[in-house]
Amino acid sequence: MESHLGLIDQSFDARYSSWAREALDELPDSFTVTDPCISGHPIVFASRGFLKMSGYSKDEVIGKNGRMFQGPATNRRSVMEIREAIREERTIQISLLNYRKDGTPFWMLFHMSPVFSKDDGRVVHFVAVRLPISRRPRGFGRNCNNLGEDGSRILEIVFGSCRREVCTDSVAEMGRCRTLDSFVDSDNRGLEAEELCEASDLEKRKAATAINNILSVLTHYSELTGRLVSGKRCNSSGMVPLSSSLNISLGRIKQSFVLTNPHLPDMPIVYASDAFLNLTGYARHEVLGQNCRFLSGPDTDPKTICQIKKAIQSEQACSVRILNYRKDRSSFWNLLHISPVRNATGKIAFYVGVQIEEGGKNEGGKGLSPEMRQLGAVGAVKVAVRSLWMGAGTSKT
């Protein structure tokens, strides 16, 4: 999709300028940069080193989500941990099994850090270093002879190979240990590739250094464009931005909808889906921060607007048919459904408004009525917002 790729390039160039690409390409490291604000959380930049290592070309990678490098033996729990780090907008360092274009698996140390916008503290990108790590030999294979001789030795072996999985406490508590199959036959070798592979301290330091180098480049170039970034969140404005996890969840919803914040003056739009922008013809920056009234026009029935106001005042959902206007001033009948959306505190955090253009094509219908899809969007928003503000500290900086 051309406009999608256009967004991708913009994501990078508008903030760091295209010169940054050259500077990043001078770094030997293997890494990617992703944008959580674009639907699908796509890769917007992939380093030369990474493309070489993975065997993919730039075009095969830009615009895609990082999960394309996962495969059947990738540890599910590690994937979950990465998902949570993204959700909580924090750094994570974890070993992960990835797959090259030719299908061969390789272990890498995945070190990801968020990049924050300096003016509103929002996460604008995630940088992920993907450092290939060498598989450590699993000492246990040669030590079967020591079985039972020296208990402490066994514990050492256990920790060496299953370090991430065995908890010291439970092993000690249970007073037994596990010894692994000492036969390194060809069948087992395949299996071993799946077991977690721990990176060495040297490799971990290498990854951390790489991240710092990349962040330096990005910070430097963001100064040139004036759209400053930082590796740390610094919330200079009072407004709490929409978390990237919310952005990502909302980005999965294909319907036209907006989120408005009733706690801010004049109840502005704080999120607008791509479909909404397509429907109305506006660009995102033109609608964020605005009250929805810009959609109304000369022939919009004031009684309908009253109806909406009353529903919001009484914290109720409502469905109306309202005449709305696009940016080009053409009008359309909007089957609008508005609903309060609560967060983890149980109190209303937003209102969601889902639009259906009357007579519009029944996109991706597959039998689900527009009204059901509309309610589905409401449900998806409610699920996403429900877990906002759940943590004792919402995001760890």
Place this chain on the structure above:
Amino acid sequence: MMLRIKRVPTLVSNHQREEEEEKARRNGGGCGRNCLNKCCIQGARLPLYTFKSVNKNVNEKDLIGDEKKEPPVAFLDSLVLGEWEDRMQRGLFRYDVTACETKVIPGEYGFIAQLNEGRHLKKRPTEFRVDKVLQPFDANKFNFTKVGQEEVLFQFGASDDDEANFFPYAPIDVGDSPSVVAINVSPIEYGHVLLIPRILDCLPQRIDRESFLLALHMAAEAGNPYFRLGYNSLGAFATINHLHFQAYYLAVPFPIEKAPTRRITTTDEGVKISELSNYPVRGLVFEGGNTLINLSNAVSDSCICLQDNNIPYNVLISDSGKLIFLFPQCYAEKQALGEVSPELLDTQVNPAVWEISGHMVLKRKQDYEEASEENAWRLLAEVSLSEERFQEVMGLIFEAIACKIDANGNTALGMGEKAEGESGTHPMMVPGKQECLALRSALAS
């Protein structure tokens, strides 16, 4: 001696009332409540979603070609959410669960607590038998054929052809034994539904291969890691003896999903089985498998083994069907024998699958305010089987699902048996490849 506990059962349907049940019995079944029984079902129509039933590879290799982006909200997801929201707006739920305060308790695991004063009824408690995991279906008790059709969201089943289909007004084909998804009118979270396999067959609460596969398909079709399915056996806090699974959405990780695991083995069909470690409840974790059916059968065969041995258990299906947790438990038995501290009993938390996974619904404000990882841990530790008992149970399970054990495995086992200092253990028959073998051996002393 029959073991029983007293509980006020949660209302899962607006039609779950004792007075009406009596009336229905007196009238011989006719009711006028638009339920799913023979009295009302003639001519009823419900949306029908059918999933592609071709052997689905549980890994993502197939998907990598098409779905390189974060996938959009899947069709089934939209359907569940949309229908649920619709019922919400029609006022079918007893309360708005999103208005209940919820939080993640600070700590390593992030247990989730919710303050929900409206979920539990102030009624006189009913007696439940907790010493038999398998009990025959009793048509006189509440069952899901008595729910009103408005509480049923859609039918769910395998498609005849090679793709997923949706029919907004499919008739309910009584002869075809439809499975349905219905709302739980006392939801724990947004989207709380019940999956009822072959509802008109009135199966008792017991897992079989076909039903479990259906549940796994539902998880996979929804494709949402935050949409999890759960199952409680009788004796592990199921209150309705009519086969059903539960599911709901919660967009945070469950503590159990963060717990480390220790790989035990991989079956010949590629199913990886691990043991939970450093978690208050002992349990098994299943993942992988060459196909979805392989994974499904490994779990359902394990459940059947537990059922046949009268061991109550719970199952959690997470990560869109890629990760399955199985925990045998004994809390109800302890409760019936008076072995649980009054302090824990007072919280009235019945540790079923969601609680064990780390999601606790609390009815008293004080419990909510004081909720801590320590408290949660302490409660769940009471639920777990002891280490010895768990080892025995694992032995039973592995025996039940074992296929072949190769010569190498036997040799390794032989070594294990002869370790010194053992008392009363038997080697585990572990199917498939021998990666980790449990031994009882005297550590350096």
